[in-house]
Amino acid sequence: MSGGNPSAAAERRSAGHGSVISDAAADTTKRSRFVYQDDDVIEKPFNWAQMRRLLVYMKPYKRQLLPVLIVMMVLGTITKLAIPFLISYAIDHAIQPADGNPSLRLLYIIAGTALGLYIIQWGANTFRIKFMNVIGQRIIYDLRADLFKHIQKLSFHFYDKRPAGSVLVRVTNDVNSLQELFTNGAVNTLVDCMQLLGIIIILLFLNVQLAVAVMITVPIMFLVSTKLRKRIRFAWQDVRIKQSRINSHLNEAIQGIRVTQAYTQEQANMDYFDHMNSVNKKSWDRASALNQTFGPVIEITSAIGAFVLFMYGSHLIQSDVITVGVLFAFAQCVGNFWEPINRLGQMYSQMLIAMASSERIFEFMDEQPSVGEEDHAMQLPPVHGDVAFENILFEYEKGRPALRGISLSAQAGQSIALVGHTGSGKSTIINLLCRFYDPTEGRVAIDGFDIRNVTLESLRSQIGIVLQDTFIFSGTIRDNIRFGRLDATDTEVEEAAKAVFAHDFIVNLKDGYDTEVQERGNVLSMGQRQLISFARALLANPRILILDEATASIDTETELKIQEALKTLLEGRTSFIIAHRLSTIRGCDNIVVLDHGVIQEQGTHEQLMRMRGTYYGLVAAQYKYM
Numbered sequence: 001m002s003g004g005n006p007s008a009a010a011e012r013r014s015a016g017h018g019s020v021i022s023d024a025a026a027d028t029t030k031r032s033r034f035v036y037q038d039d040d041v042i043e044k045p046f047n048w049a050q051m052r053r054l055l056v057y058m059k060p061y062k063r064q065l066l067p068v069l070i071v072m073m074v075l076g077t078i079t080k081l082a083i084p085f086l087i088s089y090a091i092d093h094a095i096q097p098a099d100g101n102p103s104l105r106l107l108y109i110i111a112g113t114a115l116g117l118y119i120i121q122w123g124a125n126t127f128r129i130k131f132m133n134v135i136g137q138r139i140i141y142d143l144r145a146d147l148f149k150h151i152q153k154l155s156f157h158f159y160d161k162r163p164a165g166s167v168l169v170r171v172t173n174d175v176n177s178l179q180e181l182f183t184n185g186a187v188n189t190l191v192d193c194m195q196l197l198g199i200i201i202i203l204l205f206l207n208v209q210l211a212v213a214v215m216i217t218v219p220i221m222f223l224v225s226t227k228l229r230k231r232i233r234f235a236w237q238d239v240r241i242k243q244s245r246i247n248s249h250l251n252e253a254i255q256g257i258r259v260t261q262a263y264t265q266e267q268a269n270m271d272y273f274d275h276m277n278s279v280n281k282k283s284w285d286r287a288s289a290l291n292q293t294f295g296p297v298i299e300i301t302s303a304i305g306a307f308v309l310f311m312y313g314s315h316l317i318q319s320d321v322i323t324v325g326v327l328f329a330f331a332q333c334v335g336n337f338w339e340p341i342n343r344l345g346q347m348y349s350q351m352l353i354a355m356a357s358s359e360r361i362f363e364f365m366d367e368q369p370s371v372g373e374e375d376h377a378m379q380l381p382p383v384h385g386d387v388a389f390e391n392i393l394f395e396y397e398k399g400r401p402a403l404r405g406i407s408l409s410a411q412a413g414q415s416i417a418l419v420g421h422t423g424s425g426k427s428t429i430i431n432l433l434c435r436f437y438d439p440t441e442g443r444v445a446i447d448g449f450d451i452r453n454v455t456l457e458s459l460r461s462q463i464g465i466v467l468q469d470t471f472i473f474s475g476t477i478r479d480n481i482r483f484g485r486l487d488a489t490d491t492e493v494e495e496a497a498k499a500v501f502a503h504d505f506i507v508n509l510k511d512g513y514d515t516e517v518q519e520r521g522n523v524l525s526m527g528q529r530q531l532i533s534f535a536r537a538l539l540a541n542p543r544i545l546i547l548d549e550a551t552a553s554i555d556t557e558t559e560l561k562i563q564e565a566l567k568t569l570l571e572g573r574t575s576f577i578i579a580h581r582l583s584t585i586r587g588c589d590n591i592v593v594l595d596h597g598v599i600q601e602q603g604t605h606e607q608l609m610r611m612r613g614t615y616y617g618l619v620a621a622q623y624k625y626m
């Protein structure tokens with residue numbers, strides 16, 4: 001999206017909320033390969049229900065907050081309001097008293113009191129800022145933790161629809177943009193409202209005419225600042241959106257760096273990044289230029305106020321309606337008057353921005369896992385391992401079945417191989433067994449229990465899975481294996497590694513089992529990563545085991561060893577094995593051949609070979625190309 005008028009941009013965005021808009025749409029050249037989900041809305045109208053929902057996060061800190069809030073409100077208001085009075089009193093009674101006898105002693109006392117009040121005010125403000133920073137950070141911590149906990153529970157369906165970058169931005173940027181609201185916003189607003197009320201009362205008390213005259217500038221100031229603030233707010237939000245796009249792109253660029261380098265697409269990436277970077281810079285420049293116009297506007301308005309005050313004030317002094325001291329008190333109060341108004345305006349802007357961020361956060365929070373647990377879901381007792389798929393129809397997207405009429409059963413201890421062309425539905429069967437998705441029709445049962453009626457924890461803890469894309473988390477090799485069973489001892493970890501022939505390569509690493517690996521296991525080869533995930537699965541000792549393309553990245557020599565290890569691994573467990581290399585599944589009890597989501601044939605290797613059907617064709621094709 002190009003620079004342009006931020007309000008217009010906002011309207012466009014609001015109108016197209018949730019639609020896919022490409023930055024590149026406006027720039028039809030090489031950048032068009034990058035398309036990001038545009039889910040940013042600049043701001044939302046103030047919404048009380050949502051604000052209340054946000055403020056609920058302050059509730060746990062009510063006990064600490066309330067006393068501080070009350071003390072701050074009282075102290076802040078008293079000190080702010082008392083000082084002008086003191087100065088006024090000093091002028092009228094110590095410097096220029098009506099009896100013509102100035103009193104230095106009284107002046108010192110008043111000056112001392114004023115100094116004391118300033119110190120209290122400074123101390124109170126410093127304390128409030130520190131205190132609110134601490135509380136604010138805790139609230140942000142809670143909110144982020146809640147959000148993270150929730151998105152961890154969300155089902156695959158949720159992640160299918162969203163790029164990782166956009167989820168990342170909500171947990172980081174959107175939560176961050178609520179920081180101001182929680183650290184300063186809520187408490188300052190109350191303190192400011194109280195001060196403003198106090199000042200208005202005092203001005204009216206000092207002199208009604210002068211108070212009304214001075215406050216004439218308030219509507220002008222209000223009008224100008226509202227309009228300007230709106231533009232500034234949009235401009236900063238526009239900056240935030242541009243930055244959030246950079247984040248999304250950066251995430252993708254780093255994840256895909258190997259492919260980018262392999263296809264020497266660095267320049268294309270750089271061009272796109274440059275484009276986004278310069279759009280971001282322009283947006284920043286515009287926001288910052290607009291921001292700078294705000295100060296002078298406030299100054300001009302308060303100068304007008306001061307002009308009215310001194311012109312009309314002097315006139316009132318000459319007419320003996322007020323004293324010089326009262327005029328000074330007025331000048332002070334009016335000075336203090338703009339401050340809270342200004343802050344309240346800022347706060348209002350902040351709240352509108354918070355509305356948009358909180359809406360995005362709550363949208364995730366309200367998202368329910370599509371494979372939720374029933375309220376009365378029971379614990380799946382330790383299973384034998386009988387698995388049945390009963391007349392399954394499954395659609396990822398409505399009207400496009402990925403599986404049709406699937407009925408398949410495995411007795412405890414049997415090994416089932418799933419084969420078929422790419423996209424035939426093998427992984428989908430596994431996804432249903434782990435309940436990453438629920439079937440559209442039909443049911444999956446383990447030991448006769450419909451898996452929709454049991455808790456996810458009790459189900460998944462009894463299934464071990466070695467995925468095609470083995471995921472290694474940042475940490476040591478030992479931790480990564482122990483991921484299978486957190487309470488396993490070091491000896492158990494090593495035994496599992498030995499059983500799958502991972503021990504030898506692990507002990508040859510720099511720090512053996514304590515070698516630190518980074519996210520996704522970048523220092524390990526694909527085969528090594530798979531061996532680690534084998535050890536992880538073995539350690540978990542599940543009754544049901546899923547191996548998805550598990551031997552794909554292992555060399556022939558290791559594969560032979562792995563075949564041996566697999567025998568141990570599969571012993572007594574029900575296993576589902578997806579393998580493109582058909583040699584690895586020859587010994588399975590049942591080989592299920594899938595085609596376009598339906599079971600085409602099934603049986604043992606010998607039976608299927610005799611049938612000379614699809615499986616025979618697949619095997620023949622594989623030998624031909626070997």
Ligand SMILES: Nc1ncnc2c1ncn2[C@@H]1O[C@H](COP(=O)(O)OP(=O)(O)OP(=O)(O)O)[C@@H](O)[C@H]1O
Nearest residue numbers: 160396397402420421422423424425426427428429
């Ligand atoms: N998350 C998803 N959203 C929508 N459609 C999907 C999703 N995952 C898979 N599909 C579709 O479902 C069908 C079956 O996919 P599946 O991943 O089960 O195939 P597969 O046999 O495991 O393929 P491969 O051997 O390539 O891993 C495919 O047409 C695929 O495009």
